[in-house]
Amino acid sequence: MPETTHTSALRTVAPIALRRRITDHVMTGVAVLTVILVLAPLFAIFAYLVYRGVGSINWAFLTQTPKPVGEAGGGMANAIVGSAFILALASILGVPVGVGAGIYLAEYGRNRFGDVIRFTADVLNGVPSIVIGIVAYAIVVLTQRHFSALAGGVALAIMMIPTITRTTEEMLLLVPQALREAAYGLGIPRWRTTLSITLRTATSGVITGIMLAFARVAGETAPLLFTAFGNQFWNLKVNEPTAALPLQIFSYAISPYDEWHRQAWAGALVLIILIVTAVSAVRFAVRRGTFGAA
Amino acid sequence: MAFSALPRPDMPAPQPVEATKVSSLPPTGRQTEPSLRESRGETGDQVFKAAMVLCGLTVLATLVLIVYELTLRSGPSWHAFGFKFFAGHDWDPVNEHFGALPFVYGTLVSSLLALLIAVPLSIGVAVFTTEMCPKALRGPLSFFVELLAAIPSVVYGLWAIFVLVPILSNYVQPFLARTLGWTGFFDGPPYGISMLAAGIILAIMIIPIISSITREVLMVVPQHQREAALALGATRWEMIRIGVLRNARAGIMGGIILGLGRALGETMAVTMVIGNRPEIAKSLFAPGYTMASVLANEFSEATGDVYLSALIEIGLALFLVTIVVNALARLLVWTVTRGQPSRANA
Numbered sequence: 001m002p003e004t005t006h007t008s009a010l011r012t013v014a015p016i017a018l019r020r021r022i023t024d025h026v027m028t029g030v031a032v033l034t035v036i037l038v039l040a041p042l043f044a045i046f047a048y049l050v051y052r053g054v055g056s057i058n059w060a061f062l063t064q065t066p067k068p069v070g071e072a073g074g075g076m077a078n079a080i081v082g083s084a085f086i087l088a089l090a091s092i093l094g095v096p097v098g099v100g101a102g103i104y105l106a107e108y109g110r111n112r113f114g115d116v117i118r119f120t121a122d123v124l125n126g127v128p129s130i131v132i133g134i135v136a137y138a139i140v141v142l143t144q145r146h147f148s149a150l151a152g153g154v155a156l157a158i159m160m161i162p163t164i165t166r167t168t169e170e171m172l173l174l175v176p177q178a179l180r181e182a183a184y185g186l187g188i189p190r191w192r193t194t195l196s197i198t199l200r201t202a203t204s205g206v207i208t209g210i211m212l213a214f215a216r217v218a219g220e221t222a223p224l225l226f227t228a229f230g231n232q233f234w235n236l237k238v239n240e241p242t243a244a245l246p247l248q249i250f251s252y253a254i255s256p257y258d259e260w261h262r263q264a265w266a267g268a269l270v271l272i273i274l275i276v277t278a279v280s281a282v283r284f285a286v287r288r289g290t291f292g293a294a
Numbered sequence: 295m296a297f298s299a300l301p302r303p304d305m306p307a308p309q310p311v312e313a314t315k316v317s318s319l320p321p322t323g324r325q326t327e328p329s330l331r332e333s334r335g336e337t338g339d340q341v342f343k344a345a346m347v348l349c350g351l352t353v354l355a356t357l358v359l360i361v362y363e364l365t366l367r368s369g370p371s372w373h374a375f376g377f378k379f380f381a382g383h384d385w386d387p388v389n390e391h392f393g394a395l396p397f398v399y400g401t402l403v404s405s406l407l408a409l410l411i412a413v414p415l416s417i418g419v420a421v422f423t424t425e426m427c428p429k430a431l432r433g434p435l436s437f438f439v440e441l442l443a444a445i446p447s448v449v450y451g452l453w454a455i456f457v458l459v460p461i462l463s464n465y466v467q468p469f470l471a472r473t474l475g476w477t478g479f480f481d482g483p484p485y486g487i488s489m490l491a492a493g494i495i496l497a498i499m500i501i502p503i504i505s506s507i508t509r510e511v512l513m514v515v516p517q518h519q520r521e522a523a524l525a526l527g528a529t530r531w532e533m534i535r536i537g538v539l540r541n542a543r544a545g546i547m548g549g550i551i552l553g554l555g556r557a558l559g560e561t562m563a564v565t566m567v568i569g570n571r572p573e574i575a576k577s578l579f580a581p582g583y584t585m586a587s588v589l590a591n592e593f594s595e596a597t598g599d600v601y602l603s604a605l606i607e608i609g610l611a612l613f614l615v616t617i618v619v620n621a622l623a624r625l626l627v628w629t630v631t632r633g634q635p636s637r638a639n640a
Contacts, residue, residue, distance in 0.1 A: 024529035031426055034418025035435065038505070041498045042442050045453045052456075100349025108343060109350065117350045120357045126620035127360065127613060128559025130586045134593065134609045138363040147594075158356055165353060191342030219446020222561040222586070226594040246448045246562075253452045254566060261456070268449045275444070 053269025056262045062270075066232050066248070069257060076267050078234045080274075082149070082243040085236055086228055087218060089153025094160035095210055099199075101161070102168025102206070107194055109169075118169075121162040132158050133223035141227060149235070149242035152228030156220060160213040167209025171202040204286040211279045218275045221246035245271050360613065368607035370599050379607060385572040385588075387596070392604040394611070396572040400489070400582035401612075404564060405557040407493030407578065412501045413550055417539075419501070420508035425534050436509065443502035451566030454495045459486035459567055462494075467579055482579040485569075490578040492568040496560055500553035507549030511542045511630050548626030555619040559612060561586040585612045 060075050067074030101121070105114055136155035141147055175198050183193040199206065221244075224230075229241040230251065245267055252264035371379060375392060382393015423435050463486030470480040515538050523537035524530075539546070569581020570591055585608045596602040 020529050020532065024531040027531040027534075028426060031418045031422040034415045035422050038415050038419050038442075038501055039438055042438060044457065045445060045449070048453060048457055049449070097349050097352050100346050101353045104346035104350040108346060113350075117353055120354050122624060123617055123620065124353065124357055124360075126555055126559075126616055128561065128586060128616055130559065130561045130589050131360070131364070131609045131613045131616075134589065134606060135360045135363050137593070138367055138606075139359065161353060161356065189336070190339045192338070194342070215444060219448065221446070221448040222590055225590055229594065246446060249452060250448050250562060250566070253448070253455055264452055268446075268452050271446060272449065275446075 049265065049269050049272065052262070052265035056266035057269065061263065061266050065234065069260075072259060074263075076243075076245065076248050076263065076270070078231065079243040079245045079248040079267070080270065082228070082231065082235065083218070083245040083271075083274075086149050086152040086156065086224070086242060086244055087214065089149060089238070090156035090160060090217060091210075091214065093153060094157030094213070095164060097157075098161040098164025098210070098213070099168050099206060101165040102172065103194060103199065105165065105169040106172035107198070118166075121165045124158070125162040125166075128222075129155075129159060129220055130222040130225075133225060133227055136223060136227045144239065146239070147227065147229035147241040148239045149228055150238045152224045152242065152244065155223035155227045156217040159217050159220065159223065160210075163213040163216065164209055167212065168202075168206050171205030171209065172198055174205065175201045207282060207286045211282050215275050215279050218278070219246055219271060221250050245274075364606060364610040364613060368603055368610045371603035371607045374600055375604075379604070380611070383574070387592075387598075387601050390598060390600045392600070394585070394604070394608055396574050397583055397585040397588050397608060398611075399574050400492075400568065400584040401558055401586070403578075404489055404492040404496055404568065404582065404584055405554055407489065408496035408500055408557045409550065409554055411494060411497035412504055412553060415497075416501050416504035416549075416553070417508055417546065419505045420512055421534055421539070423505075424509055424512040425538065426530070436506070439505055440502050442498065443506075447499070447560065447562040448566075450495055450499055451563035454491060454563060454567045458495060459491055462486045462488070462491055466490075471579075478576050479578050482575075482577045484579060485581075487567055487569045487581055488579045489568060489575075489582040492564045492582070492584070493578070495563045495567055496557045499560060499563065500557050503556055504549045504553040507552060507627060508542070508546050511545030511549065511627065512538055514545075514630065515541045542630060544626050545630030548623045548628075548630070551619055551623035551626065555616050555623060558619065559586055559616050561590050565590045585609075 060073050061077075062075060062080070063077050064073065064075040065078045066076065101117065105118060108114070109117060132155050136151050136158065140151035140154050144151070179197055179201060180193055183197045184190070188197070224244050224247050228244050228247065230247040231241045231243040233243075235242045249264050249267040249271065252260040252267065255261070371392065375382065379392065380394050380398060382391075383395055384391050384393045385396065386392070419435075419439060423432055423439075427435060463484045467480070467484030467486065467488075467490070471484065475481045519537040519541055520533055523533040528536060564584055565587035568584060568587060570583050570587055571581040572583045572588070573580070575582070589605055589609055589612075593602075593605050596605055
């Protein structure tokens with residue numbers, strides 16, 4: 001503790017030295033300034049996204065596949081559907097494993113092995129997405145010998161699992177112990193208790209975790225570059241290269257054509273709207289569901 | 295608050311207090327049950343537990359698989375170049391001669407530049423939200439900052455190409471060249487696409503991480519530290535500096551390192567604005583290349599085993615660095631938010 005504070009406090013109570021008061025005000029000003037500087041890009045991004053995107057979204061954009069360079073029109077319908085397809089694959093693969101691992105950690109994992117899994121999940125969470133793309137390439141693409149929606153789904157599933165695992169564990173631990181004991185007291189087997197009592201009680205939290213994981217991977221581009229790869233046409237086959245909205249935005253953004261830039265903005269706006277809608281719709285449904293049940 | 299709990303790499307482990315009771319509770323507490331039901335319940339329990347253990351094992355297996363695949367497939371490059379891989383300047387796919395130094399350099403410089411910009415801003419925001427602003431503003435403010443974390447990387451890149459880069463080349467770079475050009479860090483043609491642009495967009499992307507961790511750490515600083523400082527006649531800023539920031543130093547450091555971990559591995563936005571040229575230049579106006587961007591650009595076109603394996607070796611290096619960085623960060627945050635050793639005069 002600096003001496004200045006000490007002595008001046010002893011000497012006088014009311015007047016604080018002018019210099020210190022000025023410093024105080026200046027620092028408050030600096031803090032406000034940092035807030036403005038941080039929020040400015042946020043609003044700039046959203047404003048620009050809406051400004052450039054809204055004008056470019058039309059029926060064709062939402063229903064057609066990309067047109068060749070030079071032809072006006074065309075859209076990203078195949079990429080929107082492709083993204084949904086890849087995300088569905090990722091969720092089918094990732095959600096059960098993530099929730100299962102979370103249940104393991106919360107109900108059985110208070111031991112050395114549990115700590116290892118916990119640490120592993122945290123490490124996985126920090127692995128750069130592009131590295132996960134490489135691994136999905138090595139596991140799926142090299143085995144199948146071509147790019148595929150499945151490879152993209154595997155990459156995104158690997159990214160979803162750690163988040164789902166840790167939130168599920170956290171949510172299950174919030175369920176009061178008394179509920180479990182009451183169930184045991186009624187003679188309900190432990191597995192039934194976990195599924196029908198503990199998990200049921202924590203449903204809304206667990207689903208929130210799933211949605212966070214979903215929102216995180218929905219906009220991912222890097223792990224899809226050499227797994228799902230992208231496609232100019234419709235595809236709903238698991239084993240074929242598939243278009244994805246973020247991939248399409250990326251390739252249009254770095255292209256030299258104005259028409260494609262316009263569509264990239266429209267795609268970005270659609271992507272953000274889809275993410276926000278998906279997340280809030282599920283949250284809303286879950287909230288109503290649990291309140292109804294309670 | 296849709297985004298208030300965005301997944302962060304440091305999600306704190308829940309307290310183990312209650313669960314010990316779960317596992318110590320014997321599953322055979324139902325002696326009066328008919329034996330048939332009991333045995334069915336027990337089999338069910340075993341099957342269920344096995345399934346859950348399998349899920350846990352899958353998480354572990356995934357990490358093992360990542361390490362295995364990266365190590366195995368980077369083998370050819372490792373045998374061909376050894377340690378010189380990370381010291382070589384040449385990136386020449388045609389002659390199959392690979393040196394990764396320009397990428398390592400680009401990753402480090404862009405990430406450090408991002409930290410330089412993001413750290414003061416993030417701490418400022420965290421201090422403002424926890425210590426200065428009215429209570430009613432606290433929730434919305436942190437919500438907005440964390441909304442930044444929800445924007446996909448590719449959208450940042452898009453915005454950077456069409457908004458940030460023109461601003462840089464028209465206004466910021468000419469200004470910096472005039473005022474600070476003599477240092478050598480800010481000269482060369484102001485194209486906009488540059489290491490500087492990558493650093494700025496990375497900074498915007500890691501601010502939510504650093505500031506949310508810092509906020510968390512500041513909130514666990516005991517209230518009496520603040521009261522003690524105020525009672526001694528400190529102004530609010532002095533109270534924050536002496537009573538709050540000093541106590542939270544280790545945790546803030548942890549947040550900064552977590553931000554670094556994210557910046558090192560960030561791919562799309564950087565790839566879109568850094569210029570993708572494997573050169574080492576002193577000026578921040580020059581284009582560069584990062585480890586993650588070279589993977590994004592060249593991986594799907596890599597022909598030849600050595601080329602592919604060289605790229606995978608870059609991926610392996612990136613993986614190892616981010617693991618070390620994240621482990622370090624988690625350790626630092628953990629010392630502050632969990633065990634609370636008094637660090638008043640550390």
